[in-house]
Amino acid sequence: MLETPGRIEPCFFEEHIPAELADLTVDLQREAAQLGQGLHPDSAAELADLVRIMNCYYSNLIEGHNTRPRDIERALAGAELEEEARPLALEARAHVIVQRAIDGMHRAGTLPCPTSVEFLSWVHKVFYDEMPEEYRVIEHPDGTREPIIPGHMRQQGDKEVAVGRHMPPSSSRVAAFMDHFDKRFQVAARSSSGRIIAIASAHHRLNYIHPFPDGNGRVSRLMSHAMAFTAGIGGQGLWSVSRGLARGLADHGEYKRMMDLADSPRRGDRDGRGNLSEAALKTFCAWFLKVSFDQIAFSTKLFDLSGLEKRYRRLVEDTIDDKRAPDLIAAVLRHGALERGEAQIALKTSERTARNTLSKLTAAGYLASASPKTPVRVAFPLDYRERLFPNLFAEGDLRTSPA
Incomplete structure (x- = not known):
């Protein structure tokens, strides 16, 4: 058995990179x-x-x-x-x-x-x-x-x-x-x-x-x-x-x-x-x-934003009895985080109504925050991972291949 480090050569393609590999790097x-x-x-x-x-x-x-x-x-x-x-x-x-x-x-x-x-x-x-x-x-x-x-x-x-x-x-x-x-x-x-x-x-x-x-x-x-x-x-x-x-x-x-x-x-x-x-x-x-x-x-x-937003909206519509909830989840998804006081601006509604919507989404695990007063961020609960992210863990097929 060869015991010199050259045993693992070639490690890569030094003199000429094969065209197929070069094309794949571009893809x-x-x-x-x-x-x-x-x-x-x-x-x-x-x-x-x-x-x-x-x-x-x-x-x-x-x-x-x-x-x-x-x-x-x-x-x-x-x-x-x-x-x-x-x-x-x-x-x-x-x-x-x-x-x-x-x-x-x-x-x-x-x-x-x-x-x-x-x-x-x-x-x-x-x-x-x-x-x-x-x-x-x-x-x-x-x-x-x-x-x-x-x-x-x-x-x-x-x-x-x-x-x-x-x-x-x-x-x-x-x-x-x-x-x-x-x-x-x-x-x-x-x-x-x-x-x-x-x-x-x-x-x-x-x-x-x-x-x-x-x-x-x-x-x-x-x-x-x-x-x-x-x-x-x-x-x-x-x-x-x-x-x-x-x-x-x-x-x-x-x-x-x-x-x-x-x-x-x-x-x-x-x-x-x-x-x-x-x-x-x-x-x-x-x-x-x-x-x-x-x-x-x-x-x-x-993870396409448009597709993810549509799937999240449908999920919230099906699970939260609040017609404003899908709009709020979409706003937080696009902005990454939202100050609690800004929820009423995003929803164009009263502070009390916005607070109720926030509470429902937080209780369901769709929004999360470090404390009851800090900004909320979007969360992706595992209970609904297949609806939000089809085939993430499953055996289905969303794949494409390079030309």
Whole structure:
């Protein structure tokens, strides 16, 4: 087994970017620029938190952990959980906490290089610091158990690992491989198209190295999320790569098959100059970028302000006995937040009538605020998520594909 860092080459396409991949980067930039247009930043931020729940739901699903969205929300709120649901819900909560931190760093302009050893170790550490005890241990095939050390990459003296048929680099060589990984993807980030294509290739190569004893899949998906921000296609945090990877373009087994394909060794003199197949990497990257486009297009349609306002109006009409309520929810959605005293202006009615409408919407969970006197903001209760956001968690199809 080759134990030099060159084993993960090619990491990307240096001499010539394939035309298909170049075209996909243009499609992704164009579509991501449309995502969330018209939404007030406060409304977009509220929606981004819902997307984080969706992202961790699908990331867990990839790992074989089916967590109910309601349990994730309860865990985030610190509410009491059913004993059988508690471990999975707390695992999902840990994922959301890390993603919130990543999104916050991006907004503040302090997001580190997502492919750096420091960032990846931080992601793993914060994730496992928040994990329930049940999931902070590895059970080896020989029956032995080993605690997971948050942020710890494999090193000399650690047990060797196998991922199906794949044998990652030996534990003693992980540091050298990760140093190479970090440097190579810094080179890829020097061009706008390179930054986008690297989201796909780095995703595979990190899993190929398998630097952590456990949690590599989740770390790689959070890395991809962060890389989308640095590549300029983050779309205000309103789309999820995990949803696309879990669903695929045609069937749910594509992610595993494509990851296996990208493990393929070089197939001859015309298949690049690295240890791994350049043709297989191109196929994997094209698939990954098409999945990303698919999910950005899905979210663009789902979070279109006009369509969202119509769906929210219908929901309020059906559930609130107040003909003014739909107008108020539309006003708050468009403005992001509303001072309580401004409700009567928005509704062109008396202060008392506006206050009653506000109370009904707040009691139903459609509006929220930090205190009874602070401005109200729009909320998106999970009880009605399928009406407001069809197919967010379900298996329906709102997808489109690039030409």
